[in-house]
Amino acid sequence: MATADLESFRAEVREFLERNAPESLRGALGADMAYWGGRNPELPHPESKRFCELMAERGYTAPTWPKEYGGGGLDAAGGKVLEQELARLRLPPPLTGFGLQMIGPTLLQFGTEAQKREHIPKIVRGHIRWCQGYSEPNAGSDLASLQTAARIDGDELILNGQKIWTSYGDKSDWMFILVRTDSTVKKQQGITFVLMDMAQPGVEVRPIKLISGNSPFCETFFTDARARMENVIHGLNNGWTVAKALLGHERNMIGGVFGGSAPRGGQKSTTKNPIADLARKYVGERDGRLADASLRDRVAQVSMDQACFLLTMQRNADSMKAGHRPGPESSIFKIYGTELNQRREELLLSIRGPQCLGWEGEGFAPEELEQTRTWLRSRGNTIEGGTSEVQLNIIAKRVLDLPD
């Protein structure tokens, strides 16, 4: 978009949001307001669904995706203007999830015209919530060893086997899944990537309870479950290429979400440095500075690293909006972003000190109890989407071209 067009677009978006965005959602950016959509959506806020529908109507849930599939058709600069105008009112993103962040971009790259027309509009509108069926009990880092089998039966695939660590499997409507369709060839060559409706008798989802008390992921069992051949992406036995491309999107997302976000744990802050504010509140000040010198160092280091990483991720997001596809560099973002998040969670725990030893009951503020849980959740960051060791292997081989 030319500069003049951008300015008139900004005026249009500003007016639209001022007139239509729910009052009660303004200022909610940074609070835990993620809306994931789906057939039976959970509402983090009473207006979440309405806000999503309002934005989807104009393609603003996927601003840079093509208009013919329900996206906004904006270029990178237009997408950025929309982001800035949402941030101006401190509105949360209208929709999130694996549809928008993983399977949608993958379908835009590999889907047939019919597949895009069938699935992408439902992603953009938040009608279908997606989960990822990759890992198995004996296939995590070595994903290509997966054994969930699929055989062709007319115009369907019949699936038998098990997936594990399926995030939000119990809340999702459809799964993108990797299955073995040929076991006589090299393991990467016999894998198919297919989309499957979870609402059928052959699919059983069992939530796994974690140390944090939550059950964010599940075991998923398939007993003669059915997926339609028309939902095979990029052809039978060609799934490994699709799987790797999707992992690029996933690693970008994980790096960005965990490394780039403001401190979590329930605080909603509008100040420049919420970590420093929190430290002042818990540790106090001496001579106008944070009283604990070693904590001061850590706050400064994490704050600087976070600011730099945020800028890097913004640059990366801009190049994605301009059509760049994630390559092995997404492993760098993934490893740095998740390790940064773990450092930040450790720091937030140190700042709150013994107030983070509580699990429930009186004597602890809700955000202190929440902090303990987000710290525990952060332990998984360097495992999900491929462990840090696996990312280092990818960086060594595919970014630095080091010998085996």
Ligand SMILES: Cc1cc2nc3c(=O)[nH]c(=O)nc-3n(C[C@H](O)[C@H](O)[C@H](O)COP(=O)(O)OP(=O)(O)OC[C@H]3O[C@@H](n4cnc5c(N)ncnc54)[C@H](O)[C@@H]3O)c2cc1C
């Ligand atoms: C919070 C969370 C959410 C997740 N969500 C999903 C999901 O929605 N869908 C899904 O399919 N999966 C999901 N996963 C699973 C995740 O992708 C796997 O846990 C991950 O790929 C590691 O596999 P694994 O657990 O089998 O560990 P393993 O592969 O058994 O690894 C064990 C250890 O060995 C190391 N290791 C293994 N191979 C190598 C090697 N070649 N070089 C060096 N070190 C190595 C690993 O780094 C690790 O430390 C999720 C995991 C977490 C923690």
